Amino acid sequence: MNAALQMADAERPVLLANQVEKTYPNGTQALQRLKLEIGRGEFVSLLGPSGCGKSTLLKMFAGLEQPSAGQVRWWGKGAIEQSAGERRLAMVFQEATLMPWAKVADNARLPLDLAGMPKSQSEPRVQAALQLVGLGQFGGVYPRELSGGMQMRASIARALATEPNLLLMDEPFGALDEFTRNRLDSDLRRLWAERDLTVVFVTHSIYEAVYLSSRVVVMGARPGRVLADVAIDGPAERDEAFRTSAGFIRQCAHLSALLAEANGEGEH
Ligand SMILES: Nc1ncnc2c1ncn2[C@@H]1O[C@H](COP(=O)(O)OP(=O)(O)OP(=O)(O)O)[C@@H](O)[C@H]1O
Structure with missing residues (x-):
């Protein structure tokens, strides 16, 4: 890609959901006129009551679900305009x-095998991805020999092996204990x-x-849409000190109030 194209690319939103609607075949309206733009290098979390359409939106961003109306664009292009291998998610x-x-x-x-990449090329990428998630010594063991947190690291390594520009994560640490979850959050933030x-x-x-973010x-339910879009104020390098800082607690309280409103709306 030449320099001018690269420059234009950096300015385009990585993801754009423009007036996106999703009604499932059973009539459930999961998303209504949802607008969201995500720029390069952002870490954006979707928070909202159960059933507000977070997973539906994420699947749309992955190209696994199609909008019923509106458009999703990746780096300024629709799904079919993308050339294979040009963008990786x-x-x-x-x-x-x-x-x-x-x-x-x-x-x-696995994803590299499915893409037909020769082993001589995929092997160093897999090793690098395993190193990145702290599993450099565990490539030769079976998943059952790993703890839940390590299995999740392996799953992240599988995603990183494809060298993605865009990583979509659906509650990846939700089933883990709090200690493991905090460690994986720190590692993910570093990555x-x-x-x-x-x-x-x-x-x-x-x-x-x-x-993390x-x-x-913050999304609201029935039908799902964006209720609030909150920039997080925090240091670039986040550690335990950030978790206990006044700024962290204040921002958690603010989001908690917004979430209570979002939940209240869903009960009408
Ligand atoms: N395949 C489907 N067919 C019909 N309805 C669906 C389907 N998938 C999701 N829904 C419905 O669409 C709405 C949004 O679901 P979605 O899973 O996107 O919400 P969510 O915010 O991710 O929920 P949770 O936080 O509980 O995971 C819900 O009412 C859900 O029941």
Whole structure:
């Protein structure tokens, strides 16, 4: 890509949801006239009551669901305008979804195998991804030999092996204990800071959203839409001191009040 194109690329939003609606075939209206723009290098969390359409929106961003109306654009282009391999996005789900019969490195290599990449090329990428998530020594073991947190790390390594520009994460640490979750949050934040990654992260945890994000989007239910868009004020390098700082607590309280409003709306 030439320099002028790269420049234009940097200015375009990574993701744009323009007046997006989603009505499922059973008549459930999951999203209504939703507008959201996400720029390069942002870490955006989606927070909202159960059923407000967070996963639906994330699946749309992954191209796994189509909007009933409106458009989603990636780097300024529609899904079919993208050339293969031009942009890379990867998704991480709440379950690690590893193949139990395959070793960790083989699991992490799966998307590259499916893309037909020769092993000589994929192997160094898999090793680098496993190193990044702290599983450099565990490529040769089976998923059952790993703890829940390590399985989730393996799932993240599988996503990172594709060298994504955009990482979509649907409550990836929701099933983990709080200690493990905090550690993985810190590692993810470090990864995001080190690499040129844009992250969209669905969570139910206000604390996790404030700790991780540069921006938190609060959604309301029935039908799902954006209720508030809050920039998070915090240091670039976040650690335990941030979790206990006055600024962190103040921003959690603010989001908690917004979420209470969002929940209240859903009860009408
Ligand atoms: N495949 C589907 N068919 C019909 N309705 C669906 C489907 N998927 C989701 N829904 C409905 O759409 C609405 C939004 O669901 P979605 O899973 O996107 O919300 P969510 O905010 O991610 O919820 P949660 O926080 O509980 O995971 C809900 O009412 C849900 O029941």
